Amino acid sequence: MKVLILGGVAAGTKAAAKIKRQDQSADVTILVKDRDISYAGCGLPYYVGGLIETRDELIVNTPQKYTALTGAKVLTGREAVGLNAAAKTVTAKNLTSGETETYEYDSLIIATGASSVIPPIEGAAQQGVFKLRTPDDAIALRGYLEQNAAKNAVVIGGGFIGLEAAENLLTQGLNVTVLDVAGQIMPGVLDEEMAGFARKKLQAAGIRVMTGTAAQAILGDGRVTAVKTEAGTLPADVVVVSAGIRPNTAFLEGSGLEMVKGTIPVDGQLRTNLPDVYAAGDCALVTNRLTGAAQWSPMGSSANMEGRTLAMALTGENKRYPGVLGTGVVKLPGLNCGRTGLTEAAARQAGYDVVTALMVSDDKAHYYPDSAWFATKLIADKATHKLLGIQVLGPGAVDKMVDIAVTGISMGAALEDFDNLDLAYAPPFSTAIHPFVQAVYLLENKLEGKIASITPAEYQAGAAKGYRVVDAAPAPAVHGATFVQLETLNGPVEGLDKDDKLLIVCSKGKRAYFMQNRLRSYGYTNTLVLEGATFFNDVRVESVGAKVSPAEVTRVKALGFLWDKRTPDKFNGRVITRNGKLTAAEQMAVAQAAEKFGSGEVTMTSRLTLEIQGVPFSNIEPLREYLLNAGLEMGGTGSKVRPVVSCKGTTCQYGLIDTFDLSQEIHERFYKGYHEVKLPHKFKIAVGGCPNNCVKPDLNDLGVIGQRIPQIQLDKCRGCKVCQIEETCPIHVAKMENGKIHIDPEACNHCGRCVGKCPFKAVEDHIDGYRIYIGGRWGKKVAQGRYLDKVFTDRQEVLDVIEKAILLFREQGITAERFADTVARIGFEEVQRQLLDSGLLARKQENLAAQKHMKGGATC
Incomplete structure (x- = not known):
């Protein structure tokens, strides 16, 4: 049997290897366009982020290694350009020689995969614009980041790859914006309310997310500088386009092969409409396992299984591919997302009578040190109780929740089949009743009428309008709501009529359910529990004039x-x-x-x-x-690093440094990077472009001031009667002494105005640098900061000193004292010694992890 396979990576290499294991006599040849036959496409974003260090780690097999392992022949640099199904031949271009070659087959497997789509955006061909589909793409992107010191990134596309790219660009220290023309991130993958919750978590982690926003043009003069959108222009040193993929099947036009929007429809044995021609992987159109409808699901996992199933069918086994569920999982900053089956929207479109439930639960025993949460949405058919889909968000192992659902859906399980599953339990791994089963219980209770609830989607759509909000939390938590103490509820509640429409909320949902159950027993007939509670929903009560707690x-x-x-x-x-x-x-x-x-x-x-x-x-x-x-953040209060303030910098006639650029880097690294770090009090930073000190850096906890240190060449000084350097000096420290110009280094404020003023070039050279003030304060108690003895000439060293000052304040400050008080108490010389030493950075992680129990002292 002569098997010709077009394409490698997942489906092609898996099929070839399995065919050879099933039948050693089979003549199997793989044609691949690139030099790589098999690589970890799903690992590319993590190479960009540095988690995967080398290109070699991305390469699953080299052609030589693969041939030695499997016995299949591999020909690289061959691009298929035509198919003659009647003659059973494929023509391919040898990309090395440029010649056209012809290959015969008994069975042909098309596994040519898909390529990234670059939308027709003006400026997309410039340097700094990348896709992320092959190892070379990832290598080029990481190299560009390193070589160009990129600071701002725009990712076009909010799907799995786009969001993974965004997370890894954030890891590399970039300021990241994600654009998606759809009204939500992960369209078609998550329902709207789940995507909205994920978006808020991404934004809280520092990724700017703009949905319903199209990229209109990529700006720059040969190299990207910004992205123009409907909502304004975004600065960008690098752009990653992840706006979808397209099957690599254009060469098959006119071959008689049936295609749908470039995909190749196949049956359960991966057969196409042409005899002895098969397709698998990202170019194949398979079926949905639940509905039987055609579904394109370009995933590495399904590509491997399709390749294996096809190989077994080709070698005589009665194997069929049952279709896909669209299972996926993605790691995001501080949040993981998993899903399988139908979304609520897709289930309704498929004709199911849909019922859903959303539950927030612990992901493991609540007392275990790293316990977190799951937000789980189940989708089921109301008539049969069959599970149709799941979507899970949480910081932990969302994949285990999804995998349980995949197993159940694949076996046609109804909700009741999950009731008493003997799933693994120990405090480090799960809760005594598994979180998945807890979510099933909620949906069963809802179907049986044991709980009357409203979903987050229904709440967002206004279904609770006219309901009175009852707060069932342990202490009042919802402004304007009627607070009822669950523990003392033992009869009708004064002020609540039994016919009132009541929406009961708590922090996660359990207490609200308990309260509904109890109120029902006392005759309250019209109550709803808000699924996901205040953890998942923004609960607002129209209560104008009610005092806020x-x-x-x-x-x-x-x-x-x-x-x-x-x-x-x-x-x-x-x-x-x-x-x-x-x-x-x-x-x-x-x-x-x-x-x-x-x-x-x-x-x-x-x-x-x-x-x-x-x-x-x-x-x-x-x-x-x-x-x-709109890409704007709110905040800037509390006992934390505050937003940085700066003067106009080089846009001012006296400016010596680019204060906007420096302050932006300080903002990203310390306001954003230290946003969750509590300090004894607020910590204010100011950046001044020159010693004029317009923004009063010396009256902040820490101030950075641009410096220009004149370098005198006395051999060029002519001892002029009217010295231009002396005349120029605004603070009169430049003086003629013994016929030569002298500038007292202790008195000079390094404004740089004297540089270049001598007609004989005696003060032509200079050193640019930074002076750092510490311990300033303005307000009830004014304290003038004192500058460190060293004038810094390295920007990175300045950033390190700022970080050390913040760490010192957290480590050695006392709750409610300002940094000026800390400096005065410890002593300026000792603080200066520590800021110029490396010890504070060496113990940074220990410092940040320490439970300081600070209350903080900032009142505004």
Whole structure:
């Protein structure tokens, strides 16, 4: 039997290896276009992020190694260009010699895979624009990042690969924005409310997500500098395009092979419409295992199984490929996402009478040190109780939840079949009743009427309008809701009529269910439990004028909202503005947000942060969501590193350093990077472009000031009666002494204005650098910072000193004292010694992991 296989990677190599194991006499030849026959395509983003260090780790097999292992012949550099099914031949171009070659076959397997689609965006051919499909793509991208010191990345496409790329670019220290023209991330993979929750987690991790936004053009002059979108222009040093893939089947046009949008329909034995021609992998159109409908599912896992099944069928075994469920799992920063089966939308479209349930549960014993949570959505058929799909989000092992569902769906299981599954339990691994089974119980209770609930999707659609919100948390947690203490509920509740429409909420859902059960027994007939509770949903109560609890005031202050004490329920929300530097589109978004969610007024703080005034408590979450979609963050309060402030830098006539660039790097590394690190008090950083100190760096906890140190060449000094250097010096420390110019190095403030002023070039050279002040403060107690003795000439060293100052404050500061107090208590000389030493960085992880139990001292 002569088997010709077009394409390697997953399906092709798996089929070839299995054919040779089944029948050693088979003559198997693989033609591949590239030099690599088999590589870890799913590992490419992690090579970009540095988790996979070398190219060799991505290569599963070389042609030589593969041939030695399997006996199949491999010919690289051959691109298939035509198929003659009647003659049973394939023509291919030898990419080395340029000649056309003809190959005969008894059986042909088309496993040519798919390639990334680059949308027709103006400027997409520039340097710095990448796709991520092959090892060479990943190598080129990582190399470009390293060689060009890229800071800003835009990822076009919010699917699995795009989001994995975004996570790994974030890991490399870039400021990352994800664009998707769809109204959500992972369209078709997750239902809208699950995608919305995942998006919030991504944004909290530092990835800017803009949905419903198309990339209009990639800007630059041969090298990318920005991406123009409908929502404004985004700075970009690198662009990753992950906007979909297209099957590599164009060469088959006119061959008689049936194709659907470039994919090749196959039956259960991977046969096409042409005799002895088969297809597998990313170019094949298989079926959905649940519905039987055609489904394209280009995944490495299914490609391998298709290749193996096809090989067994070709060698005489009665094997059939049952189709796909669309199973997938993706690692995101601080969040994993898994799914299989039908989404709710797809199940309804397929004609099922759909019922869903969403449950937030512990992922393992709650007392175990690294316990976290799962947010699990189950989709089932109301009539048969058959499980149709699952979507799971959480920091931990979401794959085990998905794998249970895959097994059940594949075996046609109904919900009741999961009730008493003897699944593995020990505190480090699971809960006593498995989280999957807990979610099944919720859905069964819902079907049996034991719980009346509303899903997050229904809540977002307004299905709870007219319901009175009852707060079932241990302590009041929902502003404006009616709080009822579950533990003391032993009869009708004063103020609640038994016919009232009540929406019961708690933190995760369990207490709300308990309360509904108890209220029912007391005659309350119209209650709903909110699935996912406040953990998953933004619960808002229309309660104008209701006083906000102190706990809620504290909570939203951490989000950047400061209570207007003249009102019971209004707040001023701080918008992080990158030193007051906003795009026109961002400024419009702020203005529109102020009109829509606040009083219509916008003020500017002394630290160049915008505040939207008069935001009712119930509008806080909608405002944050609105601005996040415009790429803007809110925050900048609490006992943490605060947003950086800077002067105009080199756009000012006296500016010596690019303050916007430096302060942006400080912002990303310390405001964002240390956002979850609690300090004894707030820590303010200012960057000044010159010793004029316009933004008062010396009155901040830490200040950086640009320096230009003049270098005098006395042999060129002519001892002029009117010295231009002396005349230029704004602080009069440059003086003629004994017929030569002298600048007192202790008195000079290094403004650099004297440089280049001598007509004889006595002060022509200079050294650019930075001076660092520590321990300044403005407010109730004013303290002037003192600068470190060293003038720094290396920017990285400046960043390291800033980090060491923050670490020192966390390690040695006392709750509620400012950094100035810490410096005064320890002593400037000792603090300076530590900031110039490496010890603080050496014990960084130990410091950050320490349970300091700080209360913090910042009140605004």
